[in-house]
Amino acid sequence: MSATATNTPRLERAYARLGVLLIAPTILVFSLVIVYPLLAAIYLSVFSIYTPTLQGNFVGADNYVKLLTGHEFWNSLGVTLVWTFGTLTLQIVFGVGMALLLHQNIWFRSLARSLVLFPYFLSTVVAVLVWRWLFNDLYGAMNHGLMQLGILDMPLDWLGSMPNAMIGVILVGAWKYFPFVVIAVLARLQTIPEHLYEAARIDGAGPVARFWDVTMPQLRNVLTVIILLRAIWDFKEFDLIYLLTGGGPVTSTQTLSLLVYQEAFGLNRMGQAAAYSVGMMLVMLVFMVLYIRRTGKES
Amino acid sequence: MQSPLRTLILNLVTWTLVLLIAFPLLWMIITSVKPQTELFRIPPTWFPETITFEHYWRLLSETPFLTYFRNSVVLASTTTLFVVCLGTLGAYSLVRFRYRGRETLAMLVLFTYLLPSVVLIIPLYLMMVAIGLSNTLVSLILAHTTFALPYALWLLRSFMEGIPEDLESAALVDGASRMGAFRDIILPQLLPGIISTALFTFILSWNEYLYALVLVNSDSVAPLTTGVMSMLISTFNIEWSLLMAASVMMSLPLIIVFAFLQSYLTSGFGAGGVKG
Incomplete structure (x- = not known):
């Protein structure tokens, strides 16, 4: 100007x-x-x-009448909401927790940060291959590791039955995407002025009280943005779920993205698929408007 | 005041968690160097008894892996070059010029940045078939633009906003043209942002799966994502060590970026719409 x-x-x-x-x-x-x-x-x-x-x-x-009256769209919407809520919750909890730990003065901090960051940038194809190998019912490290630790008695069928398949997908999603939360929160933590903690300490606040009274209020803004953004991205996730379970068993992990794909290229009904995708977009619009308004306000 | 005990516990807890998170990656590397016979041991051997690189050798000599790799390199580099060039000019325009519809345009960019791919994929597929581009790398480059361009534009816009206007104004007062000032003043200052954006775009494009699944179906143009997945589906007896070797090879560019250019990745985060 x-x-x-x-x-x-x-x-x-x-x-x-x-x-x-x-x-x-x-x-x-x-x-x-x-x-x-x-x-x-x-x-x-x-x-x-x-x-x-x-x-x-x-x-x-x-197509829209079928969307509203048939059960496919609503079933998938339900699945999508369960997946989004489940994986997002884990991402936020682990992300904030890990960020707090990595903010401390630990040994080899930058190496630890790199290792935590890595899954986020990894190709979903690679992540899924590794996890499918880990989840393998006969030779998988997951079952044997948990059995050796005494947590499991019998090998579990991780991706082929419910509710394990949903839990598996949510877990892998959390593993892949929680580093996003870590980086964003870590960046914010570094800007919290130290004197706020000093003041709280002088007032006699313990570590837990300091977290809720100093850290959390400072993180509130960044967390709102992260939650909105990740909610949108998790809601539309395709690759991870499609490659892990293909929406199965039957349709129990078939999110809206998978439904659209399946309808268009599996069942060859392109018009119906387009209608589903428009429906999906309308649901997402709520989050999108919230995020855009928030970001617009800041800049 | 940090007591030694507290430090020790903090480190133990943190590093246990970090190693747990990194375990799938370690397991990928371990599996890729285990001989086939050791792979199907129950319970699995946590450290390989013998180390072999036969799977890497087979991957490169007996599978179309190198073709996929070449396709991915061409695809991701072209997309990145295309998107960063467009995005830099576009971001300069959005941040430093005043004209009607500018704000609306910025909002549109943000909106498309959040749009699900499955909405665009059906019309894009029809479009590529109609103009005879289906099953080519060009169709994938165009398709990747749909998510890479809004992303790059948004990122570059944030970086551009961080550059002070004084220098540019001074150059203009001294008689430089806008484009001259852009080349001499803005570009050098924007360079870290451009590198960061280019890395992000490259990784996004390198990792993309859905468009490749729908738009390309022959081995000669398949990128790594769909190519490597087809190796999983096409074999009756899944060769996990071969797939893990492929996974390691596929992550090579990422490992290089992590080793040498990681600060560019973290600086991109601050700009990418998460500044709370």
């Missing part, structure tokens, strides 16, 4: 034109690969399209 404050209106207009010119390629690509497909998804949702031939005809609101 200060760069243009002393300029003439003519220069001002030239700058505005340059600004538009610079953003133009981005807008073009955006319209082509995001805005158009988004509108097309809504358009497709009122057709009935057979995926292999891509032939279809107009069916009006039929």
